[in-house]
Amino acid sequence: MAGALRASPLFLILLTLGAYLLGVAVSRRTQSSLANPTLIAILIVGLALRLTGLTYFQYFQSAQLLHFLLGPATVALAIPLVRSLEHLRRSLLPTLLALLTGSVTGALSAYGTVRLCGGDRLLALTMLPKSLTTPIALDVSQTIGGLPALTAVFGIAAGVLMAVCLPFLMKALRVTEPAAAGLAAGTAGSGIATARVVPMGVLPLAFAGVAIGVNGLITATLAPLLLRALRHLH
Amino acid sequence: MVASRAASRGTLAGMSILRAFAVLLLAQFVGEAVHRLLHLPLPGPVLGMAGLAAWLLLRGGAPDAALAETSDTLLRWLPLLFVPAGAGVFAYPGLLRAGFVPIVVALVVSTLLTFAVTAWVMQLLSRRATVRARTEVEA
Numbered sequence: 405m406a407g408a409l410r411a412s413p414l415f416l417i418l419l420t421l422g423a424y425l426l427g428v429a430v431s432r433r434t435q436s437s438l439a440n441p442t443l444i445a446i447l448i449v450g451l452a453l454r455l456t457g458l459t460y461f462q463y464f465q466s467a468q469l470l471h472f473l474l475g476p477a478t479v480a481l482a483i484p485l486v487r488s489l490e491h492l493r494r495s496l497l498p499t500l501l502a503l504l505t506g507s508v509t510g511a512l513s514a515y516g517t518v519r520l521c522g523g524d525r526l527l528a529l530t531m532l533p534k535s536l537t538t539p540i541a542l543d544v545s546q547t548i549g550g551l552p553a554l555t556a557v558f559g560i561a562a563g564v565l566m567a568v569c570l571p572f573l574m575k576a577l578r579v580t581e582p583a584a585a586g587l588a589a590g591t592a593g594s595g596i597a598t599a600r601v602v603p604m605g606v607l608p609l610a611f612a613g614v615a616i617g618v619n620g621l622i623t624a625t626l627a628p629l630l631l632r633a634l635r636h637l638h
Numbered sequence: 639m640v641a642s643r644a645a646s647r648g649t650l651a652g653m654s655i656l657r658a659f660a661v662l663l664l665a666q667f668v669g670e671a672v673h674r675l676l677h678l679p680l681p682g683p684v685l686g687m688a689g690l691a692a693w694l695l696l697r698g699g700a701p702d703a704a705l706a707e708t709s710d711t712l713l714r715w716l717p718l719l720f721v722p723a724g725a726g727v728f729a730y731p732g733l734l735r736a737g738f739v740p741i742v743v744a745l746v747v748s749t750l751l752t753f754a755v756t757a758w759v760m761q762l763l764s765r766r767a768t769v770r771a772r773t774e775v776e777a
Contacts, residue, residue: 420721420722421718424718441717441718442718442721442724445724446724446725449721449725450727450728460725460726460729461729463722463725467721467722467725470718471723473712473719474683474720475663475683476666476683476712477716478666478684478686478687479662479663479665479666479669479683479687480708480709480713481687482665482686482691482709483709483710485687486694486695486700486701495760498763498764498767499760502757502759502763503756505755505756505759506756506759509752509756510748513744513747513748513751514748517743517747517748518737518740521740521743521744522740527740531741531744531748534748535749537684538723539681539682539683539684540679540680543681553726553730554730554733556723560724562745562748562749563720565745565749566749566753567717569749569750569753573750573754577753577758579758581760583760584756584757584760584761584764587756587760588754588757592750592752592753592756593749595720596717596720596724599713599720600717602713602714602716609713613687615756620681620684621679621680624679624680625679
């Protein structure tokens with residue numbers, strides 16, 4: 405009886421909501437970007453799974469309702485996109501060129517750093533699509549011979565890292581234009597970084613949304629070609 | 639009378655939020671169908687975003703209040719919606735321990751570098767474009 409309740413969607417969704425609300429409270433109290441609500445909630449859920457003895461797969465099955473809402477939330481990025489269309493149209497060429505260089509940098513630096521630090525090719529291929537939105541990342545990982553489930557985990561980690569570092573990076577790198585900040589955050593950290601951009605306003609949010617789609621498209625197209633070129637170099 | 643009108647307006651607002659949610663799901667569904675039929679590399683929700691944006695533009699641009707409100711709410715929830723997928727970190731303890739150093743270094747270096755390159759190229763090129771537009775106007 406207690407076992408059934410422990411694994412029920414009711415308990416696990418309540419746990420997720422509670423963990424997130426606690427994360428929001430901590431983030432408000434500390435006023436620090438390091439106290440990222442998503443990160444805090446993930447850690448609390450991990451701790452709760454350990455305490456209750458549930459596996460991650462039991463948890464995910466029950467918390468799927470929240471995960472499902474990611475779909476319509478991604479579609480909802482159409483609204484900031486439409487609101488910022490005039491700005492987007494004016495900076496179309498800079499946007500596309502920045503996305504092209506950013507996408508190639510993301511893929512090659514992920515692959516290269518793993519190899520330079522002594523990781524094997526499988527790990528490097530699994531890391532390569534980490535800055536793409538999860539559904540595209542899974543697909544690309546599969547296509548180039550990585551481990552899709554682990555790629556998804558790397559993607560979340562990259563997103564959290566990007567969200568946590570965004571204010572520091574903007575200051576340190578002198579990124580003053582909201583559109584550039586949103587575009588770069590979406591390219592480096594897809595959805596979770598985009599969530600961090602929401603309070604910054606409609607314009608950076610629109611550019612982050614565009615970055616998610618176009619970065620995915622560019623990397624899905626170029627990754628197999630880049631890898632073939634790398635093979636020839638060896 | 640006033641109370642009943644207010645109440646019916648309340649239900650109407652409730653209904654239009656439901657309708658807006660249905661619009662978002664419909665756009666995702668169409669995106670999913672296009673993804674499968676045409677074997678496009680972009681996933682259903684991203685195609686749905688592009689499709690909904692195109693449809694709104696064809697209808698004059700501005701989304702109605704309910705759609706805007708529903709979308710804003712969902713986007714505010716976005717950090718919460720990543721928690722179930724994010725807890726997947728705890729599903730692969732062995733693999734993560736084995737490759738700990740290359741994983742952490744690659745995540746940090748690649749993420750920061752990608753942000754820096756994208757942001758710098760964007761700022762550099764858009765500044766140049768603004769300067770050029772200004773000089774053309776002055777000339």
